[in-house]
Amino acid sequence: xxxxxxxxxxxxxxxxxxxxxGLASALLQQGWRVSVSVVTPAAAAAYRQLSLSxxxxxxxxxxxxxxxxxxxxxxxxxxxxxxxxxTLISRQLVEACGASKGCxxxxxxxxxxxxxxxxxxxxxxxxxxxxxxxxxxLALGARHLSAVVAALPAPPPQLFARVLPTPAGLRQAxxxxxxxxxxxxxxxxxxxxxxxxxxxxxxALCRRWQxxxxxxxxxxxxxxxxxxxxAEALGLRxxxxxxxxxxxxxxxxxxxxxxxxxxx
Numbered sequence: 668x669x670x671x672x673x674x675x676x677x678x679x680x681x682x683x684x685x686x687x688x689g690l691a692s693a694l695l696q697q698g699w700r701v702s703v704s705v706v707t708p709a710a711a712a713a714y715r716q717l718s719l720s721x722x723x724x725x726x727x728x729x730x731x732x733x734x735x736x737x738x739x740x741x742x743x744x745x746x747x748x749x750x751x752x753x754t755l756i757s758r759q760l761v762e763a764c765g766a767s768k769g770c771x772x773x774x775x776x777x778x779x780x781x782x783x784x785x786x787x788x789x790x791x792x793x794x795x796x797x798x799x800x801x802x803x804x805l806a807l808g809a810r811h812l813s814a815v816v817a818a819l820p821a822p823p824p825q826l827f828a829r830v831l832p833t834p835a836g837l838r839q840a841x842x843x844x845x846x847x848x849x850x851x852x853x854x855x856x857x858x859x860x861x862x863x864x865x866x867x868x869x870x871a872l873c874r875r876w877q878x879x880x881x882x883x884x885x886x887x888x889x890x891x892x893x894x895x896x897x898a899e900a901l902g903l904r905x906x907x908x909x910x911x912x913x914x915x916x917x918x919x920x921x922x923x924x925x926x927x928x929x930x931x
Contacts, residue, residue, distance in 0.1 A: 675700055676743035677720065678930070679736070681760070682774075683750060684713040685888055690748055690774065691717050697930075702740065726902050727756065733763035744930055747917075748774040751886050751910045757903055761914045772929050773919045776887030778910070779895060788898055790906045791885070800824040800880035804873065805845075806894060807884060807908075809836040812843035815882070827876050829853055829869075849876070866893035873901055885910040 678699040680691055687703065691714060694701050702721035705711050711722050727733055731891070734744065757773065764771045780908035781789055785906050792798065795818050802825045805812060809830040816826065828845045830836040834853035841851050851872055873881070878901075883894045885907045913919050920926045 678744045680746045682748035736773045803880045804878045809839035880904045882906040884908045
């Protein structure tokens, strides 16, 4: 890696569409040249209005591919703002940065506070082996459905799922054995009203299907916050897959202000 000579240093941001555009905007305002990596073309569209150096689309193959980009693009700093459960890419970034670990900063959403009234209905778990449910709504992302369904204890609960309205999402949900009439094709962030709302579509979905239990990940952000509110409003059991710890030895920040300070 190359040490930045001034605030025109080149920063590589790996992020999605939740916090990513806001982080990129703040970094640009601080004078960084910013390049962004996203997984899909749809995610790239969220950055269209920003004056970025590059928007790289697609997964990174391995550590060697990351090192190649660091060298050829003359990257000065790296911000890992990938999903909290995207542990593989986070480990690969640590390995690729090697002795330059000080140039890598991990941005993570804060853990959501648990309201006292909702605590009795919340079950923190590390896997689904001991999950006991009746009518279970899976709010995990379609690519995780098959593994989760296969790991559920017997006899399995009646399963429902909310997935993105894409061909891939639908295929993955059907491969997991979710019946078509028990699938909701929704874009989660689009279905959530502004901050302070409980997620009208999610509430209606749980009522329609008479859901008793919801399984989601402790990923933080608006989506997890929505499920806390829905579970509290309807008296549902919320099963929360515990967030993995970030890689050891990496500076972790939880706000834009802390990120800018760490990069100063």
